[in-house]
Amino acid sequence: MTNTTWLITGASYGLGRAIAEEVLEHGDNAVLAARTVPALEELAARYPDTALPVALDVTDGPQRRAAVAAALGRFGAIDVLVNNAAVDFIGAIEEQDEADYRMTFEVNLFGAIELMRLVLPGMRARRSGTIVNVSSMDGIASLPANGYYSASKFALEGLTEALWQEVEPIGLRALLVEAGSLRTGIEQRTRASGTPIADYAETAGAFREAVGNVAPENFPGDPARVAAAIREVVGSDERRHWVILGSDAHRRIGVKLGLLRAEYDAGRELALSTDYPEQAAAPVL
Secondary structure, eight states, X not given: OOOOEEEEESTXXXXXXXXXXXXXXTTOEEEEEESOXXXXXXXXXXXXXXXXXXXXXXXXXXXXXXXXXXXXXXXXXXXXXXXXXXXXXXXXXXXXXXXXXXXXXXXXXXXXXXXXXXXXXXXXXHTXXXXXXXXXXXXTXXXXXXXXXXXXXXXXXXXXXXXXXXXXXXXXXXXXXXXXXXXXXXXXXXXXXXXXXXXXXXXXXXXXXXXXXXXXXXOOBOHHHHHHHHHHHHHSSSOOSEEEESHHHHHHHHHHHHHHHHHHHHTHHHHHTTSOGGGGGSOOO
């Protein structure tokens, strides 16, 4: 039986590394993509026949094409694309530097888009393949100081929801991973952007301070268990779309759904009052 081939971005640490270790341990092929190859060499050396490290800055077009070409050259196909690479700058909307929030979208959204567009032709030709877009609880429920990160993930959510409606009729799959806070040391890699503004001290400013002093127990998610859950979902015949992983993600998303439902219910009469009168009996999408 042919091994499943995964292309995993951001594979040098955190969740990407955990996914890579999970699939390699279970005998699949893994294209380990990260901005620096040396960070991947130890893992690749443990699995010389099934691991392929590639240099990939997801914002770099030639590197994206080279990584996909290398994967196809070594393994013949890409069965699962995991868009995991991401960056996060914190700060109020008004505070953050333009270069930083544009980079957030370049990595978290546009890099993922371009990789999807590169692997989809091969998946369509085989009528087989899965795209896993790693979103976040922040892609459903935003927080002060994290608006641009959330916005990039909200956009990825909308794109993926459209994608699975486009590709499922031809045998492909696409899904979102709604991850909670994972114990990956991300708090040490998250940078503040821009100059703090005093008026935001109690909102975005409080979030900035919290990130720098957070305790490990505030990150309940185990990357290895999340990776195992992702592999299980991808290998299952059950068609999933929103895969919530983590107790904090389940809680925060539940609160958001409750708030949305309350406003949805309360706003029904106002919503209906804005239609043309003759529209009441007409079918709508």
